Amino acid sequence: MATDPAAAAAAALTLPSPTAAFLAPYLPAAAAAAARKDRPFVTLTYAASLDSHLSVAAGTQTALSGGGSKALTHYLRAQHAAILVGASTAAADDPGLNSRLDGADAGSQPRPIILDPRFRWRFSRDARVLRAARARLGKAPWIFVARGCLEDRADERVRWVEEAGGRVVPLDDCDGWWSWTYLLSAMRSLGVESVMIEGGATVINDLLRLENRALLDSVVVTVAPVYLGSGGVNVSPQHEQGREGEAVVRFKDVQWQVLGRDVVMAARPETCE
Numbered sequence: 495m496a497t498d499p500a501a502a503a504a505a506a507l508t509l510p511s512p513t514a515a516f517l518a519p520y521l522p523a524a525a526a527a528a529a530r531k532d533r534p535f536v537t538l539t540y541a542a543s544l545d546s547h548l549s550v551a552a553g554t555q556t557a558l559s560g561g562g563s564k565a566l567t568h569y570l571r572a573q574h575a576a577i578l579v580g581a582s583t584a585a586a587d588d589p590g591l592n593s594r595l596d597g598a599d600a601g602s603q604p605r606p607i608i609l610d611p612r613f614r615w616r617f618s619r620d621a622r623v624l625r626a627a628r629a630r631l632g633k634a635p636w637i638f639v640a641r642g643c644l645e646d647r648a649d650e651r652v653r654w655v656e657e658a659g660g661r662v663v664p665l666d667d668c669d670g671w672w673s674w675t676y677l678l679s680a681m682r683s684l685g686v687e688s689v690m691i692e693g694g695a696t697v698i699n700d701l702l703r704l705e706n707r708a709l710l711d712s713v714v715v716t717v718a719p720v721y722l723g724s725g726g727v728n729v730s731p732q733h734e735q736g737r738e739g740e741a742v743v744r745f746k747d748v749q750w751q752v753l754g755r756d757v758v759m760a761a762r763p764e765t766c767e
């Protein structure tokens with residue numbers, strides 16, 4: 495059964511100050527993010543197994559982070575204006591997409607953004623992200639949908655999102671896919687100054703491709719001491735034929751911190767400048 499947001503808030507997380515100091519150089523600075531008008535500050539973040547898997551199988555959620563790295567993730571959420579996931583993550587995880595960090599108030603909650611061009615996530619009024627918003631434990635979601643897939647404005651899902659204070663945002667029609675330049679520019683024009691992108695694998699692998707890497711300001715990856723085995727949902731940017739080198743992603747400004755059983759990397763991607 496899905497966790498009740500009120501019960502989740504009661505199980506609030508705390509972050510030790512050395513971890514906050516470790517993350518500080520990788521966080522969006524308010525003035526710089528506000529000054530940048532073409533796109534928000536972007537942090538890509540996820541938790542993976544030793545074999546770089548996000549979950550044991552598509553459509554399922556696998557808990558990887560221990561208490562310390564989970565607190566780090568919720569701290570990161572509170573440091574960003576928005577948190578974004580793909581439609582398959584929304585469908586598989588029924589996520590709350592709020593910060594349950596101890597002391598996170600309404601003002602520090604990120605705006606959940608769900609990429610769902612074909613509006614195929616069949617959520618109910620009881621979806622955790624909606625319950626969290628109604629309980630004032632998080633902001634209400636914005637769901638990005640292609641205009642042509644949003645003909646039925648009487649769709650009860652639109653009503654539920656609006657009732658919670660959120661929006662189903664019509665974006666340009668597309669073939670099921672928007673470029674990240676377009677998406678980030680759309681977010682910035684909606685006033686979003688920083689966004690934490692949590693996944694899933696389709697989103698992450700796409701953002702790590704050579705043409706998108708320069709859009710990433712920070713990358714924060716938790717590695718948990720477990721193998722999930724082949725068949726899992728894998729983070730591994732794809733080789734394109736004849737362009738093998740382009741799938742190799744290297745990082746600069748790399749720092750690691752051990753948090754309980756997990757290790758966390760904070761870094762910036764190297765781009766071909």
Ligand SMILES: NC(=O)c1ccc[n+]([C@@H]2O[C@H](COP(=O)([O-])OP(=O)(O)OC[C@H]3O[C@@H](n4cnc5c(N)ncnc54)[C@H](O)[C@@H]3O)[C@@H](O)[C@H]2O)c1
Pocket residue numbers: 539540541542547548549551552553554555556558579580581582583584586587609610611612670671672673674692693694695696697698700727
């Ligand atoms: N461990 C972690 O940190 C973590 C984080 C997130 C998700 N997950 C897991 O990942 C799995 C889901 O990952 P996935 O790869 O199946 O799906 P996903 O969450 O990446 O969603 C993919 C869908 O999002 C939409 N989308 C993504 N990019 C888009 C773009 N540029 N333009 C338009 N639409 C776009 C499309 O509908 C696409 O089919 C689940 O098992 C979930 O539990 C784990």
Ligand SMILES: Nc1nc(=O)c(N)c(NC[C@H](O)[C@H](O)[C@H](O)COP(=O)(O)O)[nH]1
Pocket residue numbers: 540541555556557558559563564567579583587588589590591592622692693716
């Ligand atoms: N940091 C992290 N560790 C994990 O072990 C794990 N499975 C995720 N997964 C990220 C994904 O985005 C999930 O959907 C949200 O972690 C669920 O979000 P909530 O806590 O419900 O808000 N993230």
